[in-house]
Amino acid sequence: MRIGVLTSGGDAPGMNAVIRAVVRAGIQSGDQxxxxxxxxxxxxxxxxTEFTRKDVSEILSKGGTILGTARLPEFKxxxxxxxxxxxxxxxxxxxxxxxxxxxxxxxALRLHEMGINTIGIPGTIDNDIASTDYTIGFSTALNTxxxxxxxxxxxxSSHQRCSIIEVMGRHCGDLALYSGxxxxxxxxxxxxxxxxxxxxxxDLKSNRLAGRKHAIVVISENITDVHQLAKxxxxxxGYECRATVLGYVxxxxxxxxxxxxxxxxxxxxxxxxxxxxxxxxxxxxxQNELHYTPIEQALIMxxxxxxxxxxxxxxxS
Ligand code: ADP
Numbered sequence: 001m002r003i004g005v006l007t008s009g010g011d012a013p014g015m016n017a018v019i020r021a022v023v024r025a026g027i028q029s030g031d032q033x034x035x036x037x038x039x040x041x042x043x044x045x046x047x048x049t050e051f052t053r054k055d056v057s058e059i060l061s062k063g064g065t066i067l068g069t070a071r072l073p074e075f076k077x078x079x080x081x082x083x084x085x086x087x088x089x090x091x092x093x094x095x096x097x098x099x100x101x102x103x104x105x106x107x108a109l110r111l112h113e114m115g116i117n118t119i120g121i122p123g124t125i126d127n128d129i130a131s132t133d134y135t136i137g138f139s140t141a142l143n144t145x146x147x148x149x150x151x152x153x154x155x156x157s158s159h160q161r162c163s164i165i166e167v168m169g170r171h172c173g174d175l176a177l178y179s180g181x182x183x184x185x186x187x188x189x190x191x192x193x194x195x196x197x198x199x200x201x202x203d204l205k206s207n208r209l210a211g212r213k214h215a216i217v218v219i220s221e222n223i224t225d226v227h228q229l230a231k232x233x234x235x236x237x238g239y240e241c242r243a244t245v246l247g248y249v250x251x252x253x254x255x256x257x258x259x260x261x262x263x264x265x266x267x268x269x270x271x272x273x274x275x276x277x278x279x280x281x282x283x284x285x286x287q288n289e290l291h292y293t294p295i296e297q298a299l300i301m302x303x304x305x306x307x308x309x310x311x312x313x314x315x316x317s
Contacts, residue, residue, distance in 0.1 A: 001031040001274060004048065004093040007065040008039035008107065009100035011251055012123045012137025014259035015065040018099050020056040021267025027053055029271060034093055038070040039100070040107050044080060046087045060260060063140070063252045069100070075107050085114060095274045097267075099123040099136070102299060105282060109295045117279035119270045120295055125250055128172035130301035131293040132284020136266065138175070139258040141168065141250045145179040148246050153183065153216055162204060162215040162239035164230050168250050169220045172303050175250070180218035181313060188313050189219040192305045197224075197232070204237035215239060265290060 005022045007015045019035065026033040035055070037047035059066055074080045088096070095117040098108045101124035108118045122129040125141035145167045156163040165185075169175040173190020180188035186207070189195050204215055217233075219226060226243035233241040255263070266283050269290045273281065282298035284291060293301070 001026070001029075001095055002034065002091070002093045003031050003095045003097060003271070003274065004034045004036050004043070004088065004091070005067070005097045005099070006036035006039055006043060007067045007069045007099045007123065008104040009069060009071065010124060011065050011069050012125045012135070013063040013140035013251075013253055013255040014136035014263045015067075015099055015123050016059040016062050017255055017260045017263035018121055018123060018136060018267045019065070019067060020060055021264045022097055022271060023051045023056045024053060025268040025271040029275060031271070034091060035067050038068045039072065039104070040075045040084065041070040041072040042068070043084045043087055044072065044075070046090065048087065048091050048093075061254050063254055076110070081110055081114060084111070085116065088116065095119070095279065097121060097270050097274075101126065101135075102129060105129070105295055105299055108282075109280075109299065112280040112295060117274065118295070119273060119279060120282040120298070121266050121270055122282065122284055125175070126169045126172050127174040128169070128303055129282070129284065129298065130303045131282050131298035133286055134258075134262060136259050136263050137255070139256040139262075140253055141175060142178050142182070143256050144250050144253055145175060145246060146182045148244075148249070149179055149183040149185070149216065149218065152244060153214075156214045156216065156242070159240065160213045162217065162230075162233055162237065162241040164217045164219060164226050164233070164241065164243040166219050166221055166226045166243065166245045168246070170222050173220045173305060176218050176220040177305065177309055177313070180216075181309060183216065183218070185216040185218040187215070187217040189217065189223060190305070191220055191223065193310075195219070195223050197229070201233060201236040204233055204239060208238040221245075
């Protein structure tokens with residue numbers, strides 16, 4: 001087979017580990033593997049190179065993606081995708097493995113509908129792909145968020161402050177939920193829980209009156225202006241309050257062993273599926289078992305927040 005591999009959308013730690021796994025598993029199976037640079041943009045522009053085993057050595061522990069990633073909103077137009085198809089024909093590439101989030105999956109679905117053999121691998125720090133328990137990059141981002149929150153707890157406890165920490169996860173609160181539990185946050189606010197500002201302010205005030213010296217609030221991005229929220233908390237609750245937006249540091253860094261392992265498993269699995277003639281699917285893990293879901297279905301599945309974890313927060317915060 002002649003397999004193309006690309007990374008698209010937001011980068012995530014562990015993408016390099018997937019590229020490595022796809023290239024090495026492909027070559028081991030007698031395939032030729034082509035790296036496509038800069039996501040769908042590079043595919044359309046023909047930024048395509050055949051990879052050897054050596055081209056992917058020394059990348060396993062590196063964050064980011066050696067292939068680069070880019071956004072190409074015009075990929076929704078059929079005539080733009082036709083250019084991509086022409087490039088694949090030019091290089092005689094018969095199958096495509098794309099690594100990214102739900103936008104990338106939508107592009108993959110459109111390519112599949114055009115008759116191109118396509119497989120999607122979940123690579124995003126947000127853990128917002130419902131067809132897998134975990135996405136590649138989530139574990140590393142969680143690690144980064146926890147390290148930062150632990151540090152903020154030290155200073156917030158010394159100064160008897162409330163710390164509001166904004167983490168990534170626009171449509172999925174897992175990063176906030178998991179990091180909040182791991183770091184003992186008093187409050188966790190996500191797109192799933194919503195923000196009840198009055199209640200938060202009242203709770204913080206009564207905590208303060210009850211003598212609790214500091215408080216940690218972990219909140220997902222895009223819910224509210226956290227700096228304004230900090231001012232409101234300070235004005236109402238009696239706590240001094242600071243807001244910290246963790247931002248893009250959560251995207252970078254050396255992937256954790258969990259992300260590397262997931263990347264290796266899903267990369268090899270995707271190559272195996274192509275050999276079995278299974279395409280138009282998104283791969284993932286469920287209860288630690290490899291599995292695949294038609295991309296179309298993966299895109300409409302709803303993220304479900306763990307009920308057990310949500311209850312856990314209520315019991316131990
Ligand atoms: P992510 O994959 O991380 O969700 P984006 O939403 O930015 O990131 O999507 C990555 C790329 O996928 C886009 O730049 C575009 O090229 C492609 N894509 C997104 N939505 C569509 C769509 N509706 N049709 C075709 N391609 C799309």
